[in-house]
Structures are given as structure tokens and as C-alpha cells.
Amino acid sequence: MDDVSRLIYRTPAHEWVERLPLGNGALGAMLDGDLPTTRILLNEETAWSGSPSSERSGGVVSAERAAGLLSAAREAVGGDDPGAAAAALAPLQVPYSQAYLPLGELRLTRRGTSDAPGYRRALDLATGIHHVGLGGFDEHTFVSYTRGVLVHRIRGGGEAAWHLDSAHHVLARASGSDGAELQLRLPSDVAPTHEPQAVPVTWSDAPGDALEAAVVVGVRRDEGEILLVLAAETTFTDMGRPPEGSAADAAERARERVDAALEAGWSELAAEHTTEFAMRMSRCAVDLGSVPLSESGEELPTDIRLRRAQSAASGPLAEDPHLAQVLFDYGRYLLLSSSRPGGLPPTLQGIWNDTMQPPWSSNYTLNINMQMNHWAAHPTGLDESAEPLWDFISALAIAGTETAARLYGARGWVAHHNSDAWLLSSPVGAGHGDARWTAWPMAGPWLVLHIADAMGFGAIDSARLRRLWPAMHGVAMFLLDWVRPDGAGGWSSAPATSPENAFVMADGSIGAIDATTTMDLALAREALHAVAQVADRLGEGDDPVAVAALALARSLPGSPAVDGGLLREWARPRAEEDAHHRHVSHLVGLFPGTQPWDLPTRDAAAASLTRRGDESSGWSLIWKSVLWARLGRGDRAEDLLRLLFRDAAQVTGPWAGGLYPNLFAAHPPFQIDANLGYPAALAEMLLQSHDDLRLLPALPPSLAAGSARGLIARPGVIVDLTWRDRALVTASLRTRDERTRSVRVRSGASVLDVVLDAGSTVVLTASDFRAGARRSVGGGEF
Structure with missing residues (x-):
């Protein structure tokens, strides 16, 4: 595994964004590597505030009142009065999602000092093992997925002392020579910081109002070594279900492990x-x-490499192209460490959060961030990390069915801007949330595209797809009720917004709600086509909803309208309030969408991206870079990566992305979506398969030579690449399964029709493509 990177530092971490993360999908840890005392900060994926009743704790509007409000909003949209439409929709809002919380910390004291010569801490991304070394002192830490525990071994540190602590209410505490234990009660409510009028943290002893939890540490001494094992449990049972049991029950389960x-x-x-x-x-x-x-011939520490690259006039990737590899490995590492089968999907901060009132509640944000968190799963071979998302979609579809019927009188299911482990599906904002982010009922159509993606990449079997069919079917029903002809030759999805942007009206006022948006129509078309594809795979092609879905998909516009050389964002030409807005929602059809766009539309997409500008938050830099990759512009994709590799501590502005010393990406502050999205962006620069299979379609100029192995292309093809002087040298293709597949492969302007027999590998070289006219390669008939 020498080809997977390491993070190396010569000093311990003094800030949270210098710590190094470990995780097994459920249990997260942030390590500082300090001596003589280290603090291991702990997270557990189910440690959320509140309960399933939180969404309705302040009351919800009745179906009768919601119908009147929706009718008023649509009437206001018809009169081009977005302010009145927003006012009509405001009562539909519930206060806010619940928050993902830190669990506690383990403090260890052993012999030694971190300022002594030779100190080194490192995280091996290949194995997920953290190491601290200094002279005769040596310790290793990892979080085992198989065992569900954190494992920490100390050698040469003398006798150790340990202490558990937590910001939650401590119900019971025990400590002795063989370990320690904490039993905890979590808050019944945590308000986001953007709701300053709300009580920040609320506690309740009432049964079912909040989770309880336990952290258990066990210690074993053996011939100068100390082995410490830690497990954490909560009374969380499943998404949307009430807590069960007590902290004592949770402690017993943890103690067994x-x-x-x-x-x-x-x-x-x-x-x-x-x-x-x-x-x-x-x-x-x-x-x-x-x-x-x-x-002296030693590998340079990561933070020093990062500072050198950031200060290089040639740009970070030209100065140190290996850093692009490190961030690719790190993104995959973080995805694998924060998302495993049977668990919850990663939040805005993955599974690593250190504050009781985290930014944006460290929740599930569904208008780009949760989706980006999973973009890399299939193209970089981590299919299992998408399974928690599939489970979440299935569960949210059930929870959102009542919401769709009550708020909109629609069949199927709906979800909005935010959600949480309790499956919140209502719009949030407490009645005063801005419509530009609250009035967006299109999370479901975007989420189910991940199911179609899994099918496209050959990452899901028919049995699992069958279990996800109700969620797909439900999205189609909602869209069939929501998207309708406007009576003037166009389409309406009113009330519609383009997250989280707004436009300027003729009188100078600001509006966000329109009759439809480019994003709404693109998501609807993509999702309806996806439903039809899944229906065919499952033998449900004659299902009336699937038939109607395909008919509506074929009726919707195949590409956005173009005005003045730019993609239209709303139902009619509008002037953006912020021409450089971080969201690029009107380009969702280009990526992650897969529908073909003609050259004029692609040119308008390029012009729209240029108008938006490069500067933005971390996740927006990733989205823009992958959009430029879809347009074949590796040079412009690298421009975005140059900004991503900046020192996040030195960049000013609320939407200025960069990297912290531990390579966490900044929104700012830290948000994991750019880290998890980066491998997908780099993969898209090296390989695309949304139409034909394209080799090196958008190679960044600074990555002129290199190789890749194990990239995954649609329709389930494993691809290895080598290139030199920005030109292809070899490409190796083989199928993921036992099926023979035909793929059309492009390198530059050349095209090969390749037949891949099951179990065989086809190796293509640059000379194969230089042969000129399209021709067939491989075993069988194309």
C-alpha cells in the first residue's frame, strides 16, 4: 500500500483543525498526539440532540391551512409578487433540525514531552492507523469497524492515567485501574446559531425526549505495554424511531465489545x-x-509541504503535484471512515464535531452538501460508503409521505433544505426563514439520482434496488403532481426557488420565488428518467407511475434556456442579487446530471461559470471544478483547485474556501463536503462516463504525468490509466462483473468501440487511438 499517502507532522496539534481524524463510520476520534497528556475527542454517529418528536414540538400547520397558503403563494407567483409568495409560505416552516453533537473526550497522561527532538505523529491513510513516536515512546491508535471499538496501544510511556469527560449531563461515572465509564444524557433540543432568539441547549428528563449514551474504557497491561480499548453506545434505535433503553443498557453493550x-x-x-x-x-x-x-532524505511534514505549495508563484499543484494525490487519498479515507453499512450518512462535518452548537447544526443539508458527500463513492471504488445514504433515502421517503400530503396535497414524498437523524422533512426557518433556502421541496428528486448512479456504475444488485424502489416510485408521484404545464407552452413547479440565490425585481426589491427554475426542471427530468430506468431493471416498466414518469421526462426541456449567452436560472430572465453566488444550481443538469447538452448550451454554461467567478466556499470550489471538468476545461478546473489549496486561516471572507493544517477543507469554517467531493472531482478530470467513456477529458496542466488504477466508469468498468506529457500512454479496461460489455472509448478526438468479455482485460495504447477512424477492439461484437 505504498501508493496511498500519509499525513506527517513534527509537532502535536494545538487547535482542532490540526488534529487528525479516525473513524469506523460510527465512532469518530480526533487526536492531538500531545505529550505527556493527550485529549482524544470522541464522536458517535447517533449522538444527536432531540428525538423524532422534535420536528412537531412547536406544532405544524394542518392540511386545510396549508392548502390555502399554497394556493395564495401560487397566486402571488402568477402575479410576479415573490414577496407575497414568501409570506404565504412562511407558516409552513418548523423551527429547525436537530444537531449532531460531540460525545466526550478521553484524557490520557503518560511519560514524555512533545517538544523533545525526534517527535513525530502520522496518520497512515492506507491502514487508518495513527502513530506517535519519540525515542523509546511509541503509541498507535485506530478505530476498528469489525469490533466497533477504538484501540490505543502505548509502549515505553510508563504507567498511564486516564479520565473521561463530557459536556452532556453525567448520569453515572466510574473509574479504576482497569478502565473507566461514563453514562450520559444528551440534550432534548439544540438550536442553530442562526436562531439567536432560541434557547441554545435544552435538557429534559422526560422519557423519550432525548438520547442517553455511555462511553466505556477497558485497560490491559502486558510486558511494558498498555492496551486501552474504548466503545461508545447510545439509546438510538433507528432513523425516525424513538430512543429505547437507558444509559446503563448502552454501557452494557459497550462493555461487551x-x-x-x-x-x-x-x-x-x-x-x-x-x-x-x-x-x-x-x-x-x-x-x-x-x-x-x-x-536528510526524510519525507517532509504535511504542513510544511502545504505552506511551500501555497506560497509558490507557479501554483500549489505545479509546486507539489503529489499533494493532489494526498488530498484524493484523504477524501476517500474520510469517506470510508465516516460512512459504513448499517450506519448513518456523514453530516456536514462527517462524524467529527467538537461543539455543542455546531455550524448549521452539523446536520444533513440536502440542497448540495449531502449529495456532494457521496459523489466519490462509486467512481473511486467505495460503494459500501453509499449504503447509509440509500438507507436514509428509504427512511426519509416514508417520513416525507405525510409531509407531502399535508403541506402540498401531493402524492409521494417530499423533503426540503435540512434533515437530521430523526428524518425531519418539513421546511425549516421558524416562520421567518428566508424563502431562498426554505421554499425548496426538491431534495427527493436530487437524492434518488444517487440510486440511479449506483445502478449506472454497477454498484447495486437487483435485490437492494428492489428495496429502494418505493422511494423512487414516491419521487415520481410527487413530481407528477408538482410539475405541470403552465398553460403558455412552458412548465411550472411553483412555488420554486434556485437554492440559495435571489433576484432583483424591477422596483429594486429582492425576490426568490418564481413559477419554476432551471434546477427544478433539470432535477425533475433526471429523476423521472432515473425512475424509468430502475423500473425497467426491476421489470416494472408497465407500472402506471413509471409510464407516466417517462412521458413527463420526455416532455420536459432537455437543456436550460439561454438568455444573452448565459443559462437562465429562473422562469424568465432575471438579474441575480449576487452574480457571484456560491450556489450554481442552474448547472445541476451538467453535473451531477448526465443528460446531453448541445454545444451552444455548453458554451452558455461556460459563460455562466465565468460570470459566477471562481472565489467561493470550499464545497462550491469543488462543484465548479467538476463542472469545468465536464466542459473539458482542465485548466479552469485547476484554477479552482488552486483556491482550494489555500491556507484557510489566511483567507478572509464568509465564502472563501481553503485547507486547514490537517487538510480539512473550509466552508469556512470546517465542512467535510469539499474533502469528500474532491476525489470525485479529480476522478472526473481523469475519466468520464456519463455518455461515452472519455479518457483524460480535463487533465489539469500541472498534473502532466501520472497514473490511476481502479477508477470506475459506467456501465461497471474498472479503468487503469497512465499518461505522460499530458497525453495518454495506456488504458486498461475490465468489467466489474461476469457480463460482457460494449463501451465507446474516446481519447481526444479519436474513438474506439471496445468489447469487454467477462474476466478479460483490454489494454489500449496511444497508438490504438492514433490509428484514426472509429474501429472496434476486443473480443466480441460491439
């Missing part, structure tokens, strides 16, 4: 974890250059 792991011992635990983790990380890798070395 700790005891079993201690019995197994370090050697078995480490070998088991390394094999499991490395197997998944090794499926896909890129090689973009050598690691810079110091004068």
Missing part, C-alpha cells in the same frame, strides 16, 4: 483492522508524483 476486544489482544486487533481497512482503500489510487524529501 470492550471485553471481547481486550481478550483478542493487540496483535489480532491490529492485523484484523489493517487487513479490512487496507483492502478497501487499495481498490483505487492515483500516482501524481513523488513525495518531497528533506535534505
